Amino acid sequence: MVRSLSETELKPVTWEYAVQAKGLRVKAGRHLAVTGLDLSIGVGVHGLLGPNGAGKTTLMRALATVLSPESGTLELLGRPVQERGADLRGVRRGTGYLPQEFGYYPKFTVREFVEYVAWLKEMPALAVPVAAERAIARVGLADRADRKLKELSGGMLRRAGVAQAIVNTPDLLLLDEPTVGLDPEQRLAFRELLRDLGADTCVLVSTHLVEDVVASCTDVVVVHTGRVVWQGTPGQLAERGGTGDPGDSAAERGYSALVRQARREAGA
Amino acid sequence: MTTHIDDDMLARYAGISESLPDAVVWSVEDHLDGCGGCRARLGAVVAPGTAVLVAEVGGRVTGSLPAVAPSRRRFAVVRRWSTWSLLPRLTVSVGALLAVLMLDVLNPYHPSPVLLIAPVVPLFGVAAACSRRDDPAWELVAASPQGGVLMVLRRTVTVLAALLPVLALVGWVTATPLVLWLLPCLTVTSATIAVGSLLGVRRAAGVVTAAWVVVVTAPAVLTQQVPAVLGADKAPAWAATGLLLAVLAWKRADAFQRLTSRN
Structure with a gap:
């Protein structure tokens, strides 16, 4: 059966910011983890930094439309998503998501899994095999495409996770801790891939590795206790640190300084 | 209510000389992607030379794609x-x-x-x-x-x-x-x-x-x-x-x- 599109779906959707949040509050279980967050990001690679418990994963889940905001406004790819009856399917078709806890079906091969996610994202059936092949090749798993997921190492699984996230060539790509388990060589290749993806996609990478952010991101967002406490370029982040701040690089010292300041302000 | 692409828009989309705004082209292509009826109508309005070219390129691309093993798709x-x-x-x-x-x-x-x-x-x-x-x-x-x-x-x-x-x-x-x-x-x-x-x-x-x-x-x-x-x-x-x-x-x-x- 051929599905026809409604007038609303056929209407062109344009946006300046792929993600636009104002006063966003999101609960993780019963705990309010995102507490009035304002964020506007467009095309580019954006690093999301913050200490444990800062609300990064809850924010990523809200942006993936998995969690519903308690209050505030959230617009993704030009569509408001906080209201009942929002066009979540349209947003989800244009989004790629790698969760922090990347669950997978162990008996699937890499190719089967990526093709399954392509189907979940309602890609046209004819485009799926080629799109899956391309996504798998981009993460360097072409030679293991027919290996079962349970036979892969942690780093390879993470790469398979990135492949499923990019299979639909998303406009908004959300990667939660994508470099966990990658060896140094793979991390370098991944940074290259991120820069490549960021040329025409809004990529938000949640990580605790400042060096990854500096190497591949055009923009850094620092969150603390569920709010954005700082946003700027990696160069500006490096300028924030002083010699007394802990860290092995200027950017790490800058990040430490921002977190210390946020803690002081939260305590006050 | 459902909507299909009207004849005028299809003709403008098929006309190579006329440039449509990107957002309109994307919407049209998004619809064509899922609507066999509109694809068939598009085939009828393109110039005969274009249809022949598309068929030829399609044939070559299909021929160059690796065959997908049936066992992989069985389940x-x-x-x-x-x-x-x-x-x-x-x-x-x-x-x-x-x-x-x-x-x-x-x-x-x-x-x-x-x-x-x-x-x-x-x-x-x-x-x-x-x-x-x-x-x-x-x-x-x-x-x-x-x-x-x-x-x-x-x-x-x-x-x-x-x-x-x-x-x-x-x-x-x-x-x-x-x-x-x-x-x-x-x-x-x-x-x-x-x-x-x-x-x-x-x-x-x-x-x-x-x-x-x-x-x-x-x-x-x-x-x-x-x-x-x-x-x-x-x-x-x-x-x-x-x-x-x-x-x-x-x-x-x-x-x-x-x-x-x-x-």
């Missing part, structure tokens, strides 16, 4: 309609049914235990239709357009498709009339999905099963009579209730769009 439909975690639950359900059948055959009891448990047997599988504990990729599924109520319904249909033939066989062996268990079975399944929109499907399956035990199984065991609610004359009431609950579940479809602590 694609099964994968879309179920998860591996359903398999052990279905196996346990079939095992339980066969055990009850054995009990019934070896030691006939009135009312038949088959009749008393058959309608709720599928709920053990339905409980896994939307559950973070039973689906390793629950977060990916939940974040996809095919997630939510569509996935719940797909997996529920899979459970019913797997178990109804077994139930029918067991009912035939024990001479339990189909009408006595099939309509209640479909109704409690609808109830599980409807209540699941409030409590989560897993909890709803537990609640509905407990309610069944209290309202139907326990009184039947105590009185040794077929409960009035399972009488043949109650079939229209079961059908109407099932339909009502199915409509209610569909109306509450939005509740399955997001993950909550209840899932």
Whole structure:
């Protein structure tokens, strides 16, 4: 059966910011983890930094439309998503998501899994095999495409996770801790891939590795206790640190300084 | 209301000389991607030379693509309609049914235990239709357009498709009339999905099963009579209730769009 599109779906959707949040509050279980967050990001690679418990994963889940905001406004790819009856399917078709806890079906091969996610994202059936092949090749798993997921190492699984996230060539790509388990060589290749993806996609990478952010991101967002406490370029982040701040690089010292300041302000 | 691309827009899209705004081109292409009718109409309005060129390029591209091994795709439909975690639950359900059948055959009891448990047997599988504990990729599924109520319904249909033939066989062996268990079975399944929109499907399956035990199984065991609610004359009431609950579940479809602590 051929599905026809409604007038609303056929209407062109344009946006300046792929993600636009104002006063966003999101609960993780019963705990309010995102507490009035304002964020506007467009095309580019954006690093999301913050200490444990800062609300990064809850924010990523809200942006993936998995969690519903308690209050505030959230617009993704030009569509408001906080209201009942929002066009979540349209947003989800244009989004790629790698969760922090990347669950997978162990008996699937890499190719089967990526093709399954392509189907979940309602890609046209004819485009799926080629799109899956391309996504798998981009993460360097072409030679293991027919290996079962349970036979892969942690780093390879993470790469398979990135492949499923990019299979639909998303406009908004959300990667939660994508470099966990990658060896140094793979991390370098991944940074290259991120820069490549960021040329025409809004990529938000949640990580605790400042060096990854500096190497591949055009923009850094620092969150603390569920709010954005700082946003700027990696160069500006490096300028924030002083010699007394802990860290092995200027950017790490800058990040430490921002977190210390946020803690002081939260305590006050 | 549904909309297709009008003739004027198709002609403008097909006309290479005229440039349409990018956003309009994307919308048109997005629609063409899913609408065979409009693609066919587009084929009719392009210049003959273009159609020949497209056919030639299409032929070459198809010829250069690697052939996809059929074995890889054999289970694609099964994968879309179920998860591996359903398999052990279905196996346990079939095992339980066969055990009850054995009990019934070896030691006939009135009312038949088959009749008393058959309608709720599928709920053990339905409980896994939307559950973070039973689906390793629950977060990916939940974040996809095919997630939510569509996935719940797909997996529920899979459970019913797997178990109804077994139930029918067991009912035939024990001479339990189909009408006595099939309509209640479909109704409690609808109830599980409807209540699941409030409590989560897993909890709803537990609640509905407990309610069944209290309202139907326990009184039947105590009185040794077929409960009035399972009488043949109650079939229209079961059908109407099932339909009502199915409509209610569909109306509450939005509740399955997001993950909550209840899932």
